[in-house]
Amino acid sequence: AQKVTQAQTEISVVEKEDVTLDCVYETRDTTYYLFWYKQPPSGELVFLIRRNSFDEQNEISGRYSWNFQKSTSSFNFTITASQVVDSAVYFCALRGPNDYKLSFGAGTTVTVRA
């Protein structure tokens, strides 16, 4: 069974601070897929990134960066120089090659104060 743990329930920062969201996963699959989604106050789920288990290259996209470490089963997400518009709930999710569903973490609520 797949399991995703986001230990941080809420994070509150002041604008321009960096924020790192932790994601730890458990799976028996050797191939799997990790995702991050953002849910802003308007409620929709916005896809941010997908990472395949066989690709451990870390990625930077603008102010977002992701650190995938297979050895520690972690897929952490950092927002650099946070902005008020980054305020949202962020979900980490995992899917195995034969899974029809995404296994979600409980989410981390990020609040960025001006």
Add this chain to the structure above:
Amino acid sequence: NAGVTQTPKFQVLKTGQSMTLQCAQDMNHEYMSWYRQDPGMGLRLIHYSVGAGITDQGEVPNGYNVSRSTTEDFPLRLLSAAPSQTSVYFCASRTGTGTGNTIYFGEGSWLTVV
């Protein structure tokens, strides 16, 4: 691009009433699914479909029915609404080709059962 479209966005039901949440996608995706989101629990899979005429149960199927008569549409039916079904519902879809493909979500439907 319409993507995944859900209706209605908000609905209040009385206990025992029935209703259908509509979901349509215009990306010719084979896989469609319904999730519910509850506080502190992330998203959980209700039902899914791997193609027209094929459906199966997810983690929390009780009290819900689905059908898939066309590739585009995947309605979710609440047969006799209960307060425990108060939740936010998300429809999702992805292509079936390539096991790592990203799942795209609709904008969500907020359902309250009183």
